Amino acid sequence: MATYVLTVNGVEHSVEAEPKMPLLWVLRDVIGLTGTKYGCGIGQCGSCTVLLNGSPGRSCQRSISSIGDERITTIEGLSESGDHPLQVMWDELNVSQCGFCQPGQILTAFAMLRSRPNPTDADIDREMSRNLCRCGTYIRIKEAIKQAAGLVED
Amino acid sequence: MKKISNGLPFMLEALGIDPVTGTKFDPFTHVRNNGRDSRTVILNLSRRSFLKTSALAGGSVFVLGLGTGFRAQDSPDVMETGTREEAVSDSEFRPNVFVALHENGDVFIVNSRSEMGQGVRSSIPPLIADEMEADLERVHVLQADGDAMYGDQNTDGSTSIRNFFDDWRKAGATARVMLVSAAAADWGVPAEECEAENHVVYHRASGREAAYGDLARMAAEQPVPEDPAFKPREKWRYIGKEIRGTDNRDIATGKAVYGLDVKVPGMLYASVEHCPTIGGTLISYDAAETLKVPGVREVVSLPLASASPGFGSLGGLAVVAENTWAAFQGREKLIAEWDLGDNASYESAAYRETLEASVKAPGKVIRKTGDEAAAFDSAATTIEASYYVPMLAHTPMEVPNATAWFKDDGSCECWAPTQDAQGARATVAQTLEIEESKVTIHITLLGGGFGRKSKPDFICEAALISRAVGAPVKVTWKREDCIQFDYFHSPSAQYLKAGFDEDGKAVSWLHRTAFPSISSTFAPGVKYASEGELNLGFTTVPYDIPNMSCENGEAIAHVRIGWLRSVCNIHHSFAINAFAGEMAHSVGRDQVEYLLELLGPSRSLNDMFPEKGPYGENLEEAPYHTGRLRAVLERAARESGWGSQALGPGEGMGAAVHYSFGSYVAWVMRVKVENNTVRVVRADGVIDCGTYVNADRVRAQMEGNLVFGLTLAFNGRITATNGSINQSNFHNYRLLRMEQTPETHIYLTESEMIPGGVGEPGLPPVSPALTNAILAATGSPVRELPVRLA
Helix, strand or coil: CEEEEEEEECEEEEEEEEECEEEEHHHHHHHCCCCCCCCCCCCCCCCCCCEECCCEEECCCCCCHCCCCCCCCHHHHHCCCCCCCCHHHHHHHHCCCCCCCCCHHHHHHHHHHHCCCCCCCHHHHHHHCCCCCCCHHHHHHHHHHHHHEEEEEE | CCCCCCCCCCCCCCHHCCCCCCCCCCCHHHHHHHHHHHCCCCCCCCHHHHHHHHHHHHHHCCCCCCCCCCCCCCCCCHHHHHHHHHHHHCCCCCEEEEEEEEECCCEEEECCCCCCCHHHCHHHHHHHHHHHHHCCHHHEEEECCCCCCCCCCCCCCCCCCCHHHHHHHHHHHHHHHHHHHHHHHCCCCHHEEEEEEEEEEEEECCCEEEEEHHHHHHHCCCCCCCCCCCCHHCCCCCEEECCCCCCCHHHHHHCEEEHHEEEEEEEEEEEEECCCCCEEEEEEEEEEEEEECCCCCEEEEECCCCCCCCCCCEEEHHHHHHHHHHHHHHHCCCCCEECHHHHCCCCCCHHHHCCCHHHHCCEEEEEEECCCCHHHHCCCEEEEEEEEEEEECCCCCCCEEEEEEEECCCCCEEEEEEHHHHHHHHHHHHCCCCHHEEEEEEECCCCCCHHHCCCCCCHHHHHHHHHHHHCCCEEEEHHHHHHHHCCCCHHHHHEEEEEEEECCEEEEEEEEEEECCCHCCCCCCCCCCCHHHHHCCCCCCCCCEEEEEEEEECCCCCCCEEECCCCCHHHHHHHHHHHHHHHHHHHHCCHHHHHHHHHCCCCEEEECCCCCCCCCCCCCCCCHHHHHHHHHHHHHHHHHHCCCCCCCCCEEEEEEEEECCCCCEEEEEEEEEEEEEEEEEEEEEEECCCCCEEEEHHHHHHHHHHHHHHHHHHHEEEEEEEEEEECCCCEEEEEEEEHHEEEEEEECCCCCCCCCCCCCCCCHHHHHHHHHHHHHHHHHCCCECCCCCC
16 A cells, blocks of 8 residues: 545545556545546546546546646536536536436547637547447537537637 | 245246246236336325325435435435435425425425436426426425335336326326415315416416415315316426436536445445356355455355346355455456356357257247248249347446445345336345345436346345445446346347239238247246247237238247347347348338338237237327338438438438337438448437427437447347357447447427337337448348448
């Protein structure tokens, strides 16, 4: 066991954990932030996506010992009161069905819009195809991203 | 609920299964027994003494209001919430178990069904609110625990609206009538002169009005009307509209609580190593290295299930740890020697050959009209084809998981993403050999269900481990467990033959199907499909052909077989619609035109069912009807530009239409085949589900079924070697991704017919519409899934 200091959503957490423990399980079971989901454990589905210094990463594939001073943002920290344009559009367009994969979808979309504020359909297809949704909400995710991009632009 | 004394893990009799032979299994019997026949109990619960003992008031209701449902306050620790629970028990007016009205005007509506993404929490509460004339903005949605007082909670078979539409309305109408009576009594005017509208009762003649909250106390004193009148259709406020999702905001902010997110103080984390085959045994194991993994507390050996495990725990070696990851790591270090038993012989490739041999020979005749053999002899031409669909796994994004707390007083409290909380309660009680009244099942949000979470095996695991270690325990299945120890969709082989007259009109039809039955999961030696399974799209083929034979061949199961979204309709609709496409192709006819000819004139097909419909439908009010099949197909063709689209090289369009769960769905697909790969360019789907509640969720289910159907058509394949499943995770059991999702158009039929199902009916015609489009594009039929081009 070792002690690590993680900055999650702007808050420092001192965590005792095995060096190889994936960030996913540190967030969920140790710190208690359960918005980050376990879907596959092998980096295939994107349900565990978090932002590391603003870039999307698979928290199931990142050991706690590899994090260093990277700033971690989870879905709980995306906005102060849940009103980021992506969260607003996810609500307005009723994107979610079961909703389990959506935190990962939203964070992946957030990172894409940071690097491509005006994504084409092909951009969205390419970037968002990293994330799986068994309910099949892809059509609405795409539309919500387009509309949120407009809001971000304004 | 009945119990079985012989130790079988579920109420087989209640499911219509003979516990000895298993031959009567019908996955929808329970819908009929516990569905339409069970009426909502309307009681005036406003007496506080009753309230104190009701499950709603007394249980840990950790679900908060509309827009904040399933929300944990500052942490997902469900034990720390419950403020709304007090608000409900303080409500002055509780006309029945589904509705409560507080003096401040807050309305609490209890949703008793499980939310797995189908939108039930955004459909039933608005439906009740509509009949109550309650303002949806002031409605808080509460989630019920598993309890018989709510009637049928088994969320399965696309039943939540279609079987209980009038019951939900009655729950709301009762409240409205009592509120109106209260106001009328207070004003000394006849109730008929008063009218409820959006949280207020009016007496227009005298200009008086009273807010719902102000009437709550007096309403509680009113007699409960036995048969409250429903609102006229034109006054519906929410029904049929696009209604915002109850849990949208919580999902988008990470606050929604799924089973996997439950946290109970002092909880330990477990994960179970199962025997690779069903019915194997544990010879020996060595946990020494496991116990050295930091965070691992202990290893518990759970009794192994038989070869017919039903809904009970599979058993195995449970690693109990301080966090999920340590439990997973501990499993990696386990050394276990298994005797794999008889099912180690299961090879899916060889098994496929036995299924295909089964349908090459005559089978058990299920339906016969005319003389198909003679008609083949005299036909101008005939064609035949065999179809194969492999095993499929459910893979909801949230793996099976449950939290259980077996307490010192011998009771067991469980939190689980379950589709069937009452069934889970009974099964956990039988597993622990305690009274059902000592088991509590809290229904969390489900991160997808699709039928997998109807089965409480994973909840039983949690209960057993909690009892063994004396602490609350959360069991988490790895994705690999979820795929390899699923209740699989049956692999199936089908053979079809058609005969035509000189004009290309079909005069004879032979269809044979063979697949291991769901009944096999509950009883050994089952060889044939149940009547209920065969009624899922097979016996019920709607074609207007004078000579028909539908036959069922033998098939023995070697893994747990279960129901997956739309169940046997998946393979039956695929084969029937794909064969219809081949028939049209063989006689040089347009697919849609030929499908319409096969469907024949607009007519009721009720004479197929001597007693009741295959989905428990009310056939008197809504006959199984070719007119509705024709209408959705014609509309899908029209909207897609069928016949008027200029198709480029490698492009083709295909159509399919199917009835299931009381609803009618047609899909038209447009594909482009290039470099030996298929891309779906556009999909047009039409659903006629009669009256619907939340138009937006109906569209969403059509969209979701499209993706689900294309996933199984392009990627769905589970295989077995030496009795073990070869696939393990999303790299080799792939789901469709966004870039493969076509431009999609959904159309809802406006109808005043009684409601049909929504969660499943969109799925069955997806795969054959796709393969018919490939046939049109390439001239070559597709006869097995997943699609492989010739």
